[in-house]
Amino acid sequence: MRKTILTVLVFSLAFLFSSCLKENKPARVEKKQIDFGLVIHGGAGNITPENLPEDMQKQYKEKLKEALMTGYNVLKNNGSALDAVEKVINVLENSPLFNAGKGAVMTDIGTCELDASIMDGKTLNAGAVAGVKHVKNPITAARKVMEFSPHVLLGGEGADKFAEEVGLKPVPNNYFYTKRRLEQYKKYLERKRKKSASVSKSKFKKFGTVGCAALDKSGNLAAGTSTGGISFKKFGRIGDSPIIGAGTYANNNTCAISCTGQGEYFIRNVVAYDISALMAYKKLSLKQAAQKVIMKKLVEQKAEGGMIGIDKYGNIVSVFNTPGMFRAYVTDKGKPVVKMFKE
């Protein structure tokens, strides 16, 4: 009898002790840390001080900052995360520095074909366009698809036509051309003539896709991505940027994400959604989830690229497995941070 009482006592004490230990664990901070914030990228790739002359670094920094502060002002003035994402991406699309809108890369037949998507974390509504040739700001067309059509993704001619119908003035395809891209295309044709051009096997050197993820004062998240795709892609090729869950994802329960990199891998690995799902089901932090997908899963597959994201508490993350990624963030404190190389 005495033995039984003693055993019960020992087990009760052990149970009490382990409960105390659990309670003493630092509690995870699960509350909105900032009033609002946003993070942007201008593409991942071979971005190193050696590859990017100082005057170019300056140009990229200035444009990233301008885009970032455009979004900051939207959010500061009680604008929505969706508005911030669209306006930020518009600035980057209108700049010839990036592979989105003006300055987009060319296909194998010398055309520009653009992809973009946007997602609202509050409603899980989303809109996207793929392979458009006459839309000046594809992210705006993507938003129109979300708001004025029953669909999520429109492609090619139908998407161009839809954009025009909802009031976006079409531009000729050569609006997107820049001297730099035309020179690159000329070189590509020369290499092809010498039969040395290999697009699919070439190392991922190109960069310039743009994206944004934002958290507004109401606690709503949104994300968007816009791109010209991969240089000299087969015409008609569609990447991850207009694919919800691959290049873009937003969910108020977890985070908002925009990705950049070799689109085919991002589609196959459903990268943006995978990160969100790891947070939802495995309770990983945004940083842990992003590291797992970008630095482990993708690296194991030799896939290059990166992501930027913000979670529902305002934690901002950027992860990439390439030498560099153009990126910037700002919170309600109003202090912009712009980076491009590994740190």
Ligand code: ASP
């Ligand atoms: N992800 C884009 C695509 O595959 C390219 C990039 O991010 O640079 O179309």
